Structures are given as structure tokens and as C-alpha cells.
Amino acid sequence: MKPPKPAPRADRVSLWRYLQLFRADILSAQPARLYRAWMAEFRTPFFRSYLCNDPALVRRVLTERPDTFPKSDRIGEGLRPLLGQSVFLTNGALWKRQRRIIDPAFEGGRLRDTFAAMLAAGQAAAARLTPGTVEIEAEASHAAADVIFRTLFSIPIDHAVAQAVFARFRDYQRTQPILNLAAFVPLPRWMPRLHRRRTLTAAREIRALIAGLTAERAAAIAAGTAPDDLATKIMTATDPETGEGFDTAEMVDQVAIFFLAGHETSASALAWALYLLATHPQAQARAAAEAAAFVAEPAFGNLRRLGFTRDVFREALRLYPPVPMMVRETVQPERFRDREVAPGAQVVISPWHLHRHERIWDDPDGFDPDRWSREATRACARDGYLPFSAGPRVCPGAGFAMAEGPLLLALILARWQLAPEGPPPVPVAHLTVRARDGIRLRLTPRGQGGAAP
Structure with missing residues (x-):
């Protein structure tokens, strides 16, 4: 049984139709050919965008010369009401300072x-x-969310403030598209960004709650x-x-x-x-056997x-890479696969396409956990596996996530x-990559062999 993915659109549609699809859902807006192409160019009246699946180009952008491919403000426009000047959105000297403080x-x-x-948190879940x-x-x-609150602020999800942040974040997630108008049209800085009112309200309330937690912690540190x-x-x-650290305002952005x-x-x-485990019973049985031994x-x-x-x-x-696409911007003339690329172009690195690329992976749409124990997968992963990005901007919490995920699955x-x-x-x-109408599973207690309740 092949895991589902959106039906890709036809290779040719009008620009207006593409922008409509792109804003509604970035995944189903993509043409089928991108799962086998090394590069594609997209033109709008305002800028050009280059999707890079060529492993050499990906390495150049993310690993070899990251300073000449900063994060694009076009993506940041949609997230700034919540994230401010967080490490996810900044570039240059400010970003480097933030990472020097955060990484340890x-x-x-x-x-x-x-x-x-x-x-x-996993046992409670x-x-x-x-x-x-x-x-x-x-x-x-x-x-x-329970994991984050317990590890970050030592409070469980049923704490009043944690509950409030979780609830308001759910509102934010439901009202915030991955891109807003500024992703397509170069708006001047003084012009309003046309965020939905509910999005702005949710972001404001989340930040106020986080500011309260951060101020309380600052006081506890002082005491x-x-x-x-x-x-x-x-x-x-x-x-x-x-020798400087984050002040309270900066810490709100980072939290x-x-x-x-x-x-x-x-x-x-x-x-x-x-x-995936629910739809692949043999894999589920193997993972459940490991889980039973672990919980003992x-x-x-x-x-x-x-x-x-x-x-x-x-x-x-x-x-299903949680972050399906990453967008960088050129700051100087570049040459991509014999094509001249001007400054200001958008460079899209897409884990969604790289992870299912027909020229990188064997059975790219198939669920095969055993591929990770095969030697051939090393080359595939090197050329086309970026769940946490790569290079200097690799997610600092990658190790955290790779402990959390298997642990919660096992429990x-x-x-x-x-x-x-x-x-x-x-x-x-x-x-992030979510299911359009949710994911419904049928749960039954595993019984004595699986340490069920």
C-alpha cells in the first residue's frame, strides 16, 4: 500500500491559476515533472524562482556558500507576527549571534x-x-506541545498558561497560510501586510503569554x-x-x-x-515488539x-517532511546548471520533492523503513534527505527530535x-505538512503482550 500524497497538477496551467493553487496548498500546486527534474524555473511579473533538486546545487546553497543565499523575506512575511526576529527568520551577523547562544x-x-x-509527556499521551x-x-x-512545555519551562500541558498557548497556537495554525500576499508581490515596507485579523490576534496573544513565562523565569534566575x-x-x-545574552524581549522571539x-x-x-504504522501491520508488529521491551x-x-x-x-x-520547502534568495549573480540567475531570485530547496525524487530514491513513494539499514541508502540520504535542513542552518533541535519521535512512538x-x-x-x-481533513485511526488496547492498560 503506497502512502498517500497529493495529486500533482498538470505540467501547464496559467500563472493566475498557479498562484491560486500555490496559496491554497503548496504541495498540490506542484507539477508532476518536479519529482524527476533537477531544476525548474518559475516566472512571475515580480521575480523569478528556481526549484533546485540537483544535489550539487543544494549543497552549494545550504552548505558551501550559505552566506550568499540568505533566507528569503518573502517567506518570513507570513511568520513575522508570531516569530518576530527569531533565529528562524534572521540572517547575517544577527543570526550567527543567536545561534552562538542557542546551540550549546x-x-x-x-x-x-x-x-x-x-x-x-509520552507516558501521559x-x-x-x-x-x-x-x-x-x-x-x-x-x-x-507537552514535551516542549516540560523540557522548556518545566510545566506540563495542563498548566493554565501552557493550555492557553496551545489553544491559541491552534487558532494561529488554522488561520495562517504558509505564504501571504507579500510572497508574491514586492510590497513596500510601509504597506500593511494584509494578515488575517484572527492570525494577528492569535500571534499577539501567544506572544503575551510567552512574555509572561519568560519574565517569570528571568525573576527566578535572578533569585x-x-x-x-x-x-x-x-x-x-x-x-x-x-559575553552578552538574550534580553527578555529577544527571548520571546526565540521561545x-x-x-x-x-x-x-x-x-x-x-x-x-x-x-504509516497503522497501514502497515507487519511494520507495526516489529515496532511494537521493540516498544514492549523498552517500556519494561x-x-x-x-x-x-x-x-x-x-x-x-x-x-x-x-x-512527509514537516517543512516541505525552504526558500533562499540570491544576493549576487549566480549560474545554475548553465542558466544565469540574477540577484534577488528566489531559490527553493524542497525536501518534499527531494525525498520523493525518482532519480535519487528507489521506490520513492513507498514506505520502507528497512531502506535505512541498507548501504545504498547512504548515498540517497546524502543527496536527497533534508528533514532538518543542512549546513550551518541545520535545525539545532534535530537530535532532540530524533530522540522524541521514536520515544513517543514506542510509548x-x-x-x-x-x-x-x-x-x-x-x-x-x-x-507544516498536515492532513487536509485530519488522520483518523482506530485504537484498541494491545493486551498483556503489549503492556496495554
Whole structure:
């Protein structure tokens, strides 16, 4: 059974129709040929855009010369009301300063410090589930938000402020398209960005709640009573070059992106992984066997025993990368595959296409966790696997996510058997890759062999 993907549009439609499709859903707006092309050029009246699937071009943009391909403000326009000047949107010296402060909090040795909070959130998520039909995207979002609040601020999701942020973020996610008008039309800085009123209201309320949490933590740090969690680590970290750290206002921007990246992307990947296991019973049985052994002794060191479960999560990230496209901009003349590219062009690196590219992957649309144990996959992954981006801008929380995902899968599978319910979900791009009408699964207790309740 092939995992579902949107039906790609015909190779030729009018520009106006393409823009309509692109704004409604970036995935189904793409022509079929992009799954086999090394590069494609798109022209609008205002700018040119180049989709780069050629591995050499991807490496040039993300790894070899990232400073000459900064993040495009066209994408940032839609996210700035929530994220402000967060590390996700900035470029140049400001971005480098932010990463120097943030990166140490996510170094390998720090992961062990967050394990107990991750485990508690996963156990709570598995216990919250009930027999019958469940909309699993909502449950995955709840679980991922719980992980973030426990690891970042040492509070569970049922804390009043955490609940409020989670609820308002859901409103934001539902009203914010991945692109707004400024992505297509070069609006002057003084012109309003035409965000939906509900989007602006939700962003304002989320930031106010985060500001309250951050101010409280700053006071606790000053009093010497703050817990040793991620928020404390980041708020007490300093730039090794200047000795300065984040002030409270800057920290609000960073917490906003930690919540977006750590909750929204993890929820997307977890939900699709659960769906893939529900539709592939043999893979589910193998992962459930690993899960049963793990929950018998759920220690940090035993995460390494979840090898097949980790490969399931890797495969879910390949088929449904939470961030489907990344957009950079040229600042100087370039030459892409014998084509001259002018400054100001948009350069699109698309994990969605790279991860399913017919010239990179064997059986690109198939669900095959075992591919990750084959030597041939090393080359495929090197050329076409970017769930966390690559180069200097690789996600600092990649290691965090690769521990969280298999852990939550194992804790859920140990208690519950999964089966698909209703029509196959259709992936669409909102802030991340989600199902157009949700993902419905039928849950039954696994029984004595699976440590079910």
C-alpha cells in the first residue's frame, strides 16, 4: 500500500491559476515533472524562482556558500507576527549571534537532561488515548506541545498558561497560510501586510503569554530558584564573542520559534508515523515488539534499542517532511546548471520533492523503513534527505527530535494497536505538512503482550 500524497497538477496551467493553487496548498500546486527534474524555473511579473533538486546545487546553497543565499523575506512575511526576529527568520551577523547562544543548549550531552520530561509527556499521551476512533493529529499535537512545555519551562500541558498557548497556537495554525500576499508581490515596507485579523490576534496573544513565562523565569534566575531546563540554559547562556545574552524581549522571539519548531514539526512527523504504522501491520508488529521491551526498562540509554522504530520515524520524515520547502534568495549573480540567475531570485530547496525524487530514491513513494539499514541508502540520504535542513542552518533541535519521535512512538505502540479508519488522509502544507481533513485511526488496547492498560 503506497502512502498517500497529493495529486500533482498538470505540467501547464496559467500563472493566475498557479498562484491560486500555490496559496491554497503548496504541495498540490506542484507539477508532476518536479519529482524527476533537477531544476525548474518559475516566472512571475515580480521575480523569478528556481526549484533546485540537483544535489550539487543544494549543497552549494545550504552548505558551501550559505552566506550568499540568505533566507528569503518573502517567506518570513507570513511568520513575522508570531516569530518576530527569531533565529528562524534572521540572517547575517544577527543570526550567527543567536545561534552562538542557542546551540550549546542542544548539544549532545544536554539530551540526557531532557529525557525524564520527554518520557513523562509520552507516558501521559499514551494514557490519554481511548479505545475507538481517534483523530491522531490532534493527539500528536497535544503530546508534542507537552514535551516542549516540560523540557522548556518545566510545566506540563495542563498548566493554565501552557493550555492557553496551545489553544491559541491552534487558532494561529488554522488561520495562517504558509505564504501571504507579500510572497508574491514586492510590497513596500510601509504597506500593511494584509494578515488575517484572527492570525494577528492569535500571534499577539501567544506572544503575551510567552512574555509572561519568560519574565517569570528571568525573576527566578535572578533569585536563584530557576529549574535547570532549556529555558534557563538559554536565558543564562552568553555569546562567547561578546559575553552578552538574550534580553527578555529577544527571548520571546526565540521561545516562539522553539514552540513552533519543536511542537508543530514534531506533531506532524509523529502523526504521519502513526498513520504509516497503522497501514502497515507487519511494520507495526516489529515496532511494537521493540516498544514492549523498552517500556519494561524505559531508561535513556535504552533508546538505542529502538532501532527499527527510529527507522520508521526516519521514513515518516522522508515521506512527509514537516517543512516541505525552504526558500533562499540570491544576493549576487549566480549560474545554475548553465542558466544565469540574477540577484534577488528566489531559490527553493524542497525536501518534499527531494525525498520523493525518482532519480535519487528507489521506490520513492513507498514506505520502507528497512531502506535505512541498507548501504545504498547512504548515498540517497546524502543527496536527497533534508528533514532538518543542512549546513550551518541545520535545525539545532534535530537530535532532540530524533530522540522524541521514536520515544513517543514506542510509548504509544506499547499500549495501543493501530488501524486506519476512513478514507486515506491527503497531505497539505499549512505551517507544516498536515492532513487536509485530519488522520483518523482506530485504537484498541494491545493486551498483556503489549503492556496495554
